[in-house]
Each structure stands twice: as structure tokens, then as C-alpha cells.
Amino acid sequence: MASSSSRFLKTSLSFMFFFLLFNNILPSFSFPTHPTTSDLSFSSTAEKLIRGLNLFPKDPINTLENDHLLVPGNIVEKKLTFPSLAVPGSSVEELGHHAGYYRLPRSKAARMFYFFFESRNRKDDPVVIWLTGGPGCSSELALFYENGPFQLTKNLSLVWNDYGWDKASNIIFVDQPTGTGFSYTSDESDIRHDEEGVSNDLYDFLQAFFKEHPRFTKNDFYITGESYAGHYIPALASRVHQGNKAKEGIHINLKGFAIGNGLTNPEIQYQAYTDYALDRGLIEKADYNSINKLLPACKHAIEACGTEGGETCLSSLYICNKIFNEIMSIAGDVNYYDIRKKCVGDLCYDFSEMEEFLNMKTVRDALGVGDLDFVSCSSTVYSAMMQDWMRNLEVGIPALLEDGMRVLVYAGEEDLICNWLGNSRWVQAMKWSGQKEFVASGTVPFLVDGAEAGTLKSHGPLAFLKVYEAGHMVPMDQPKAALAMLTNWMQGKLTMTKNGDNVSPK
Template sequence: MDKKCPRFLAVVLLGVLFLCPLCLADSELYSSANFPTTEAERLIRGLNLLPKDVNVVDQENESGVPQGKKIVERKFKFPNLVDPGGVSVDDLGHHAGYYQIQHSHAAKMFYFFFESRNSKNDPVVIWLTGGPGCSSELALFYENGPFSIAKNMSLVWNEYGWDKVSNLLYVDQPTGTGFSYSSDKRDIRHNEDGVSNDLYDFLQAFFVEHPQFAKNDFYITGESYAGHYIPAFAARVHHGNKAKQGAHINLKGFAIGNGLTNPEIQYKAYSDYALDMSIIKKSDYERINKVLPVCETAIKLCGTDGTIACMASYYVCSSIFNSIMALAGDTNYYDIRKKCEGRLCYDFSNAEKFLNKKSVRESLGVGDIDFVSCSPTVYQAMLVDWMRNLEAGIPALLEDGIKVLIYAGEYDLICNWLGNSRWVHAMEWSGQKEFGGSSEIPFEVDGSAAGVLKTHGPLSFLKVHDAGHMVPMDQPKAALEMLKRWTGSKLSEVSAESQNLVSSI
């Protein structure tokens, strides 16, 4: 085949999309010629957040990070913290800082670091929120961080914060997300190479700043579009360790919650999941599935070509999800048990209000930098990365003993458990057959079934009961127990009662 053929086919696919009534009829989004930005802003409004642009600032308006120093960090205590018990910033062990990204023009990456409430010997766990382009502070305050934001804008301790069993890092990335910023638009990232290299360089600098944690076990966690970030980041760390490129990072594993990792398999699962959950009818299912062959071809071209093919595949395949949502009405696609009132599926606006308070900004040392919850610019910049298959690098990590946990709340549509289960089972590695043949066992918390677990060797898949897209928000106790057992290599341990139940079935 001529080398130009894939690019030509990509253009043809893009043309077919705009001529195809099936692809267009079910979604108002495609009526806009500026679709990527419209889609990004729609998703952000759906979280009740303001669709701000991106933190690309004038040099004179920067937060005051000195040039030449890789990390500038301060210990802090949030104002409005309820009942802190007179503890000092040293007692809390809470840090906020900026990393001057090494291989960038002028980018600074913001992060939070919360030392474990239990022991400094606990693992170091980094959390990455998806989007792409959404701040990890959303998880900090609404999922698994040390605090939650009360209605009166005070902070209360989270009984199930992951800092109870780990030393916890939250990073605002890619550049332009959260409090991270640059004075040069060339620092906006478009693919996983840029994202993973920035994160790897950050870790190197972080462990120089905190050498007492450098030998701790290290785990990468996150959700949603972090299903792309995390495998690339883990592979980058593992490669750096093997090549002795910098200080050794004691990577033990990574966990992805309701992630987008292998789009070719996961997009095929949309209609199956929607039919199984009675979101659509059989006739709708058959009609929507007519787009699947075109979507599959487009994704394959994305893997072999580049920008044009990947954009084409995004447009083509998005019609599948949007066709389902057109039929689902006001269903919350992050949790199908719930309804969206208008487009306010969740209200995360207090995070923006809190982090933009003058007293909070002063305690964090962010200067005049705006907090950007989710950035349409970052979202749009990463669209060429969206349909790439990030599962491809995972088998090599499994073969080297890196633990992998894929977990998913059962009521999420957008990154549903069915699609995640399918790509995990289809992944080719030395333990594929044994994993596929292994028994499902109950994941119990306090004597009650909190999920269903399947595991073999370093690979585990956990379907979490009574949870949507954000498992730590919906089932905080189960999520904390999951992290504790997984990092302690005890995830698959079950009680005697559970073993008897499984054997009797």
C-alpha cells in the first residue's frame, strides 16, 4: 500500500462522518464546526465548573518561582481547617510546591504532598486526575484527599483519605491544568511522551527534595483519562530505572480507576453496556452498532498514522457514545443511577471557590495564578492522543513483576467496567490464560461484599459495587481498603466465610 494511503483514508473517514446522517442525527454537538472546544466546555459545565482557558501567563505575572531552582516548596496549613487541634505546619507534614519542568520552555508544575497520617514508611502514592486537563485537586477534595470541603467553605478531615495509608502526591498536569502554568504556549502537551517525561523529571526532583521517601515503595494511581497517562508514566519510570538514567524510583505498581486505556475495545463495549443496563433498546443497539466497523478502522489508522487519522477516529467514534446519550436523556453518564439536572451532574464548584480564596492562595504560595479546574485548551491539545492504545506497554511491565490493578465502579457509563474488563482479559502476556481462567472472588469490606475481584500474578481486576466513575467518592471506605490491601499485597485475601461461599456455588 502507498505510504500516503492511510492519510488519504483518514481524510475520507472524516468526510464520511460529516456526510453520515446516523453519525450526526443523534447529537447536537456535531452541529458545531468548533466541536473539540465545544465538547470540552460541555464536559466542564457538566461538572458545574467554569470553562476557563489555560494558565499561559505573562512572565511578570508568574507566582515567583525562582529561575534555576528545580523545586520551590513550602509547608502549609489550610485556613478554615475545622478542629486542627493546634497542630503546626510541621506536625501536619503538608507541602505545596512548584517544579520548574526541566525539558520545557517556561513551564511550572504545581503539586501537593501530604505525609502519611500513619507512618513515613508507608508507600508514596501519586494520584493523576484525567480530563484530559482536569486538576487533581478535584480528587483531593471530593475523593481521596485528607480533607473535604463543607458547605460553609471550611475543611473537614476525610475519614477515608488515602493519606491514612500512604504518603500522597497530587500533581496538576499537563501544563495549564490547576495551578500549573507556563509563559510559553509551546509547553502545552499533545501526547504521552511529553506528559510522561514531565512527570518522570518531576519525580526525580521531588525525591531529591525529599530523600527520606526515596526508598519507599512507589505506586501510580488515577482515574478516567489517566488510563492513558498512567501506563505511559509507569513505562517511563521503569525504563529510567533500567537505563540508570537518574535516581532509582522504587516502582511497585500502578492502579487505574474507570480509565480509558484501549479505545478500540472500550468503544465497542458502549452499546453492549448500555443495552445490558436498559439505557437503550435492541433496535437502538443494532442501529448504533453500524458505526462500529468505521470506528474500528479509524482507530487502527490512528495507531499507524498520526494527527489527521487520530482526529478522524475521535470524531467517528464519539458518535457512538453521543448517540447513546441522546437516548439516555438526563442520565448522568458518570453514574447511570443518577440524573443530571440540566448539565450539573456534579457540583465541584466549591473547589474553585476555596482555592481562589486569597487566604488559601497565600498559604500555598501561588501568587496571581488562577486555579483552572479543567482546561478546554489542554483537553483539545490532547485529542490527537485520545484514540491511541496505551495497553500496549503494560505486558512488559507485568513480565517484570510490576503490579497492575484495574478497578471500575459498576454504574459508570463513560469508562464502564465492561470495556475495562474486556481489554484486561484480551491483553496478551504470559499469564493471560491463567488470569482468564481464574475464579472471581468477593472483595469484602467489614464482612459485606464491596466488589468482585479477579487476579493472577501481578494483574488484578476489581469491579466495585454501588459506585460510578469516581469510586473513592462513591465508596470511600472500600477504596481506602482496596489501596491498603493492594499496596500490602493482600488484595486477594478473603475471609473463611467467603471461601466457603465460593466453594459452595
């Protein structure tokens, strides 16, 4: 059996890929009782495996010297057509595809890279921003494998995604925090360490984006994402709402946010691991009883993180991940992003086509990124955010609900690492004026074209959806259901009766 420290790093790295979903990138080393960020160094074995996915290109983060690309606060954007996407009779203007850089004003030299795809149907569709987790993983993983306008084939060509979220929205994919994907800096002091820094950068970007695209300022706006974005999304929603109330700049027409298989309230979610694992047959009752002895220490450590912060938050991550590690030592080679599957090879998912595609000169020319390395997941960003990990981001959501924001929490039922049970529990435990009614509300089928695709519980502006036959990445595993979910939710029609009729939430 692996040592507890080895299993801790295995868990930490797996959450990093959260998140982006790469398994068995696992060095081993020893931890002190209270680990610090400096203890999270990578062994040569781990680095070799990570280099296979270009996760350490030349460096674990992009930094450039003498870069004069942008004036702080300005966007440089270009319309683009991917060279391998054949669209007979369509012009760049008709497609409405854009890529750009934004110089972050609250930084010394940070540039945020993004894609923007206008709706395939109506320009007055809502504007949606998608945030991938990690922390430190690129939005391009979602763009090409989940809910973007197109998908990659084995021969590195692009085909239209019939269930891309651009069929219901004008969608933005952002590489953030700084150092992720094609985002970069010439000063490593620009790396963010908490949700305040992350949400301020995203808010500044949105201000510049709507200034660049004034035709979309009146559209409804929604924040979406998955995994560690369970932290990013509530923080950004609160920041946008605060900015609107203070009349800081352009009013952003925020209507709600959706969190998919996220990490939002660690105290409740870590406590749910053993229940989920026992229910799904990953552990036996004796294992359950034994592992549950770790729960009180985890709860105490997270409480300390919430009150004291700093190194106590690193300690709580180490203490609580023992729960997950013990489950995985028993479950073996199960893919903890989708327990229906085994983890095959060094990586549980193969995203190598994306790496190859983004390294093509024609693609780089189209994007305007030059020779900049693409960083799928940045270890530097990940390490910098570790004291943020065990923070409870649920605490800001009730105020948003009270002000009428729509909140959707959804989860694929086959994911262990951010499982539906833990997400359901924190949603039900959340204290707001409609809590009793939400808890008492019945669960109804979520129907897609007459077929049951999940179960839904809702009251007022709050909804929780468990999606059948989906793992950590719901839009990849159940693309049709994910698009139906997004469309109905934004239209206020996600609630369904047992007869399959859409009704607006009351």
C-alpha cells in the first residue's frame, strides 16, 4: 500500500487536473505534519509524466521579457477562422469567432487570453462565460472536448459540435488565472493566490470585454464552469454584483451562475466521500467505519482554515485528503472522474490532440499567440492557490439568491472526486430564506426529448440537478442533456413536472 504522503500528492495532483482530469501523475515524497507550499515540489518521475502533456513546457508558467503588446486595461482582439474548420459559404464576420488578449490593470504585466464565440442562432442570446478549474487549467480543454462550438478529430481537423453552448449563448472561454493556457506575464509577482485577486481580474476583463463589444451589454449574462471553478464562480458573481451596486463601470446584466461538479464547500463535501464510496461499492462497510474516524480531524482543520487562514489551510488540505487517499487505496485503478471506467495508462483521459492542434503554426497564427507555449495546467498557478483550496465559497451565495440571482448546481452521478452527493448536501444545508422550501421540495425527472436524463430539485432561484451517466465533465459525457440544461435554465424553465412539462420557477 502506498504511503500516506504519496497518496496525498496523488490526490493533490488529481484535483489539479480536476480537474483536468489526468490520473497517476504521481511522485512520492514525505510531508511534515504541517506542510507548506515549498513542500509541494515535483519529483523527476512526476515531471517527466507531466511533460508528456506539455504541463511543464519550458517552465511551469509562461513569462516573457520586454513585452509591449498592450496598454494596461486594453483589449487586443482579432476575428479568426481556424484553418482546419471547413464552413462553406460562411465568412469570418458571419461566424463571429474572436480571440484576444487583455492587459490586466491590477498587475505589473499580466495578459489574459480568451476566446469569444457569438451565438450560432441569435445575437441577443445571453452572454455566458466559462471557467475551467484546476486551479490553473486552460479553458481550451472545455472548448475542444466539452461545450465549445466544435470538436477535434483524430486527424486534428475540427467538426461542428451539435451541442455546443454557442447554440444557446454568446460564449467566452477564458484562460485564467494568469499563467494558464495562453495567458502569461513578464513578472511572476502577478500570480494570484486567492479569490479576491482572481475575481478582480475577471471583473476587469468583463468591463473591457463589454466596452469592446457594446452590442452585448444589454444581453443577459451568466457565469458557468466546473471543478475548482466551484470557487471561482461564486467569487466572480459576488464581485460583479458588488460592481453593479456600486455603479463602478459598465453595468453587467448578471442573471445567475451555474457550477458543475464543483468544489464549493469543502467541509461538507469531504464528509460525503465515504458515503458516496460505500453506496457505489468502492469500499466495504468495515472500510467505511475505519475511514470515518478521519472525519472529525478534517472538520476541525477546515474550521481552523476558515478562522485563521494561512498555513492552517495547507494543513487542512493535507489532513482531509487522507480521506480520499484511503478510499482510492482500496478502490485501486478506478477512474475517480468517472467510476464506470478504469484508469488506463499514465493518463486517464487523452487530450493529446488538443496539444498537437494548438502547436500547429497555422493555428498559432490564427490566434495571434506567436511562439508562446501553451500550458494545459500550470503547477505554478496550482501551488499559488493552495491556501485558497479549503475556503468555503458557499458563504457568499445566499446574498445573491436573496437578490434574485438564479443558481444552478449540477453534477454527473459517476464522478467521485466532486461527487453529486457532497454537492447536494451543501446546497441543502445552505441557509437562505427559501431553504426550508427547497429541502421540502420534491425531486422530479429531468427530461430531454421525453427521456429521463437526471433528477431535479428546485425552489425559487435555486436548482440542483443530478445528471445520469455522466462523470466529472457533464458536457463531454452528456452533451445533449447539458445543452438542454443550459437552455432551459437560462429561460427560467428548468423546473419540470412529473409529466415532463416545463414550468417557470416560482
